Amino acid sequence: MTIAVDPVKTPGPIVIDQIATYVPELVSIRHDLHRHPEVGFEEVRTSGIVAEKLSSWGIEVHRGYGKTGVVGVLRGHYDGNRAIGLRADMDALPMPEETGLPYASVYPGRFHGCGHDVHTTILLGTARYLAETRNFAGTVVFIFQPAEEGLGGARAMIADGVFKDFPVDEIYGLHNSTHAAPNHLTVSPGTVLAGADFFDIRLRGRGAHAAHPDAALDPVPATGELIQALQTIVSRNVSPTDPAVLSITRIEAGSAYNVIPETAAIAGTVRAFSDDVRETIRQRIRAISDHIAAAHGLTAEVDIRDIFSVLTNDDASVEIVASVAREVLGNERVSTEARRFMGSEDFADFLKHAPGAFFTLGHSGTVPAHNPRFVVDDAILPVGATLFARLVETRLKAD
Structure with missing residues (x-):
């Protein structure tokens, strides 16, 4: 059985009903992370919350990759030798917040102005669901990355052996977007970010x-x-x-x-x-x-x-994401033909170690990222968590 999210804010997407029950907790986590932003390689409190949540759900936790990075490892109920990596970035920006939100940053000059609090919370929602169901064959590696904003967090995790210790066959990453309508997903083949x-x-x-x-x-x-x-x-x-x-x-x-x-x-x-x-x-x-x-x-x-690095999506992985997204969001809300963007993302370095795809999910915010008034709608949380969960259940489907 499935339920839809608020049809006014997010028309159409089909959210896993179990994930929908997590929404109050996910919103609480996201608001707490937003209220206490930490910049690159200083995500001590954030990584502590992530590690505590993963551990409480019975997920194997490893810390210290890239200084403040966290890795969670979860094996499914069914035997399988394949592994999928899911990544979320955790760091905030060294800039002021002018949103006026009741959960605005309490740290002057520190702001989750790119929505990494949202990405972290989405992946936590996915992790909880998969830990409770384990309806897959193989292993999921949850990568909570520090220091995406120009400080080389991905390379730091790689240098510390994250893929040597936790090899994956595929890897996926998500980013919120104000360039698309709410619940519209964009994933394009080839080179997509500079x-x-x-x-x-x-x-x-x-x-x-x-x-x-x-x-x-x-x-x-x-x-x-x-x-x-x-x-x-x-x-x-x-x-x-x-x-x-x-x-x-x-x-x-x-x-x-x-x-x-x-x-x-x-x-x-x-x-x-x-x-x-x-x-x-x-x-x-x-x-x-x-x-x-x-x-x-x-x-x-x-x-x-x-x-x-230049970010290049794997063509087959793009089609996998698009296929799952069409099931969750509907055909009309999935695009595989977006133009390239001059922005950059160090998820590109993870894609050098395993094929995969980086995709964006639209929300109702209208102010672009890295602006002091940037806001992400909480309604994106269960939708993003559902997309990641369905990716895992599709790619690690038990025979």
């Missing part, structure tokens, strides 16, 4: 009194020239058929009106769907920085860091 680099460039010269610029090697005008030159990289070195972005996001130079500074610095990000394009852009950043610095008698210090 890889990302962060870069810092410091031009170093010689400081002097501003009244005597001839005594200085001024990095400020050279920095202006550098900013303009970097903007030619994509337009003149990358094919128009290969989308790429280079954005300067920070400029720093000097601290007084009458002092020419010794150094000036800029920082920014590069996004592209191809590793070859990313490498071309890296080489051009270094070359342009060095040559402009030399032309002004300066030196350039360039640091480029690979932060996110």
